[in-house]
Amino acid sequence: MSLAKPIATTREVTGIPTGRLAVWWVIASEIVIFGGLVTCYLLMRLNNVSWGDEASHTSTAAGATNTFVLLTSSLFIVLAHAAAEKKDTEKAFKFIWYTIGMGLVFLLVKSYEYTTEISHGYTIFKSVFWSFYYTATGLHALHVIGGMVIMGIISMDVKKGKELQRVELIGLYWHFVDIVWIFLFPLLYIAK
Amino acid sequence: MGDTVTAHVDDHHGHHEQDFWSTYVFSTDHKMIGFQYLFTGLFMAAVGGFMAYVFRMQLAFPGESVPGFGLVTPGDYNALITNHGTIMIFWVAMPMLIAAFGNFLIPLMIGCDDMVFPRLNRLSYQIFLISTILLLAGFFVPGGAFGGAWTTYPPLAARGEYNLTPLGAPIWLLAVALEIVAFLLGGINFVTTVMNSRAPGMKMMDIPIVIWMIIIAVVLFMFSVGPLVAGAVMLLFDQVLGTSFFIPSGGGDPVLFQHLFWFFGHPEVYVILLPEMGIVAEIITVFSRKKLFGYKLIVYTTFMVGILSMIVWAHHQFIAGIDPRMASVFSFTTILISIPIAVTFFAYIATLYGGSIEFKLPMLWAIGMIAEFLVGGVTGIYLGASGLDIYFHENTFVVAHFHYTMFPIVILGGFAGMYYWYPKMFGRMMNETLGKIHFWGTIIPFNFIFMPLFSLGIGGQHRRIYNYLNFPDLASPEFQNLRVLATTATVIMLLFQIPFVINWFRSMKSGEEAGNNPWKANTLEWVAPSPPPHGNFPDGLPTVYRGPYEYSVPGRDEDYWPQNAPN
Amino acid sequence: MTAESHGHTNYVKIWGILLFLLVVSVVGPMLEIPVLTLITAFGIAIVKALMVAAYFMHLNIEKRYVWYMLISGLVALLVLFVGLSSDIMTDTGKNWEDCIATSSCVEQRL
Incomplete structure (x- = not known):
């Protein structure tokens, strides 16, 4: 029965397009998911001074590189959005794939980090700090992968000039993933 | 009812014939998804x-073989208690009250043809x-189902060697996590x-x-469930990988x-x-033919x-x-x-006061709910x-x-909701006599x-006794009589659900034709044909001119004033 | 979305500021002054997040209540933090030992 778009989808009582409104709600619910994890981490971290020593084994350089990568990817996706708004599908397509490329760089750095840490014995079982480290960054990495897959799918439509508003929607999500990393970076890497 | 739906679809929209799968299983129609949730919930x-x-x-009767089940081992007992709680909250209350009624009612009551994301809706049900x-x-896995209570407190829930269900526990947790994802998407x-x-x-x-209440409930769900999702991931790692998020010995x-x-x-x-308070509000206004007392008051207190x-x-x-310091705060x-909550219930009672109350079936259940919830x-x-x-x-x-609290x-x-919207769902009325037998047969044994x-x-x-015979203090005849009374009443109450099942399925075929608006109600779902076709409003989507509770307005011939009537 | 008012250079400029802040947040802790570390690490994280939210996510020109939506999530987290702090940030129970693992339960009971 998914033949035609329902009329409901085209209505816009709040003044915010339906897709964007839904993404805001997705982000609102994601804030509580990541925030819940970070709250747990903070509570235990503030009570365990020894976690500072554990944290000194994370690589600030790798973390900073990844922050740079994600910030740049955020720039690319917002440029893609700007291009999509001007109906410049070529450019939007290009910038979406730059963003995906940046996501890939992020994942490569991340896996290099994981490999080094695990080979030095800092596995998820080492202590609760490392459990949190792998859970938080792993959950974040899953979001990065998810975003990349969705971008890949969207880029195909964008190339044909269809559903251009989706560039903005995936952009919002991608910026949110970026913001999560902006907080994970000081929490896990800088504070020693 | 399926035939009528398809027929209407063909009449009004000229869609080609839908086969069984796309009508009942992979439908994106909000009503069909509502039914899917409803029937899964009832099952x-x-x-x-x-x-x-x-x-x-x-x-x-500890230690005796239970007819239809056999001997109950301690493991079985724990698994049954745990899954009874889990199922009744997450697989009955949530899908029926929020997902089923929400899906069915929201587009109808706000006057549009479907949800804004029909395919997301279908994904949510899947x-x-x-x-x-x-x-x-x-x-059916080795070790049996999880038996550590529906609250899954660690360390018991976090280690297979503690709870003795190394497979059952992660499966339980995954099921609940997926269920939460489904409701987040739906929400x-x-x-x-809206x-x-x-x-x-x-x-x-x-x-x-009812729509207000469903929406506030959904928002509440979204803002409170996040930390539990994170906690579920952590607990799953504790169970499957062996981390120590919740194990004191590991920090x-x-x-x-x-x-x-x-x-x-x-x-x-x-x-x-x-959502359930919303359902009751709709019913008591319609069946006391009176404006809902303090509409805005109810909305604001609900926010509160x-x-x-x-x-x-x-x-x-x-x-x-x-x-203990926090305990005092939380007591307060x-x-x-x-x-x-009391304000809302007083508003309901004030709605009933001086109304011309008709004790039709939905009203019986709604009043029963208010009384028992007290x-x-x-x-x-x-x-x-x-x-204390x-x-x-x-x-x-x-x-x-x-x-x-939960049963009412x-x-x-x-x-109450099912009896009230049944005519809209299937286009026919339910049998009053069978419904009354069902009502009294449920509420008295309860x-x-x-x-x-x-x-x-x-x-x-x-409250966590498997066999009271191990506790001599509890084995006295006074205690035993009360236990037997409760158990007998359980069996009787479950048997009295049979009239409902008969009524539900028989009325679909042979119930009296309901027409569009059998209860003479104002809200928009009663404008649509019963059952509503795909697209809901074949005569064009309605426009709203007034609030939903204009009953018995002085100077009008009819005692109701539909929201979409120009004057 | 009325992003036409946001020229290209604008985004690149924001990106430049973000990178500068990143450098500060990495260099700050190297001075090894705890208070400064807190400010440069977390203060700057908040500034960066707000900048991304305001300029890249266009919350600066979005309807006001989207802010409220997102902030109510943060308020819920604050409530969670306050409610949990008195329990999680105590050390009672830290000396609990896993008597099943060390099979000393039997002796304890005797």
Whole structure:
């Protein structure tokens, strides 16, 4: 029965397009998911001074590189959005794939980090700090992968000039993933 | 009913013939998805009811073979209790009250043709279905289903060697996590639909109360469930990988999980309660032919309930050794939250006052709900006081209190909604006599099940007893008689659901034709044909001119004034 | 979305500021002054997050209540933090030992 778009989808009582409104709600619910994890981490971290020593084994350089990568990817996706708004599908397509490329760089750095840490014995079982480290960054990495897959799918439509508003929607999500990393970076890497 | 739906689709929209799969299984139509949730919920209610029957039999007659099940081992008993709780909350209350009624009612009541994201809606149900199958699959894995209570407190839940269900526990957790994902997807769809797709002319204060309540419940769910999702991931790692988030010996903190669970778990009570209060509000206004008393007051107090319900969660943990200073704070907020809820119920009673009340079936169930919920609310005050709670929380008093709130909400309220919207769902009326037998056959045994549990609890029956014979103090005939009474009442109540099943299916075929508006109600769903075709309003989507509760307006011939009537 | 008012250079400029802040947040802790570390690490994280939210996510020109939506999530987290802090940030129970693992349960009971 998914033949035609329902009329409901085209209505816009709040003044915010339906897709964007839904993404805001997705982000609102994601804030509580990541925030819940970070709250747990903070509570235990503030009570365990020894976690500072554990944290000194994370690589600030790798973390900073990844922050740079994600910030740049955020720039690319917002440029893609700007291009999509001007109906410049070529450019939007290009910038979406730059963003995906940046996501890939992020994942490569991340896996290099994981490999080094695990080979030095800092596995998820080492202590609760490392459990949190792998859970938080792993959950974040899953979001990065998810975003990349969705971008890949969207880029195909964008190339044909269809559903251009989706560039903005995936952009919002991608910026949110970026913001999560902006907080994970000081929490896990800088504070020693 | 399927034939009529397809027929209407063909008539009004000229769609080509839909085959069985795309009509019933992979439909994106909000009504069909609502039915899918409803029937899954009803099926799971039967499963959960059967579990209650088995462990009630074991409680009253320990060690004897239960007809239809056999001997109940301690492991079985734990698994049954755990899954009874899980199923009734997550697989009956949530899908029936929020997902089924939400899906069915939201587009109809706000006057549009479907949800804004029909395919997301379908995905939501499919994930829910997978979670249902996964949960039931837990019973067939080696080691059996999880038996560490529906609250999954670690360390018991976190290690296979503690709970002895190394496969059952992760399966249970995954099922619940998937179910939460399904409702998050559905919830986003609900909120977006109501915010953006209301009929022209429908202002915020023209939205029917039930829609308000569903939306507030969904938002409450979204803001409270996040930490539990994180906690579930952590617990899953504890179970499967062997990390120590919640294991004290490894540096973790088991109380942390309790907090994460109840930070969601308490708002969840209101997530279930609010939609049901909305259903009752619709019914009592229609059947007392009077304007709903204090529409805005109810909306604002509901917001208040939502906010307050986020800061009462630790009253579930008074006996967990939490900080006593916090316990006082949470005692205070717990007792405070009874005020807005009481205000809402007073508004309902004020609506009934002076109305021309008709005791049709939905009204019976709605009044029954208000009356029975009162008992649950009042006993909640005892449990809210942290000192008294230390005693009451670990015996069957708390079980009785919990069921006096949940049973009226889910079962009485759910049936009220089903009887009320049945004519809209299937285009035919349900049989009044069978419905009345069902009502009295449910509500009287219900009191005989749970009233004894209050006495048993005050007398000292611990709530986690597999076999009372191991406790000589509890083996006296007075206690035993009360246990047998409760068990007998359970069996009787379950048997009295048979008239409902007969009525439900027979009325689909041979019930009296309902017409568009059998109850003479104002809200927009009654403008659509019964059952509504695909697209809901074949004569064009309605425009709204007034609020939903204009009954018995002086100077009008009819005692109702539909929202879409120009004057 | 009225992003036409946001020229290209604008985004690149924001990106430049973000990178500068990143450098400060990495260099700050190297001075090893705890208070400064807190400010440069977390203060700057908040500034960066707000900048991304305001300029890249266009919350600066979005309807006001989207802010409220997102902030109510943060308020819920604050409530969670406050409610949990008195329990999780104590040390009672830290000396609990896993008597099943060390099989000393039997002796304890005797």
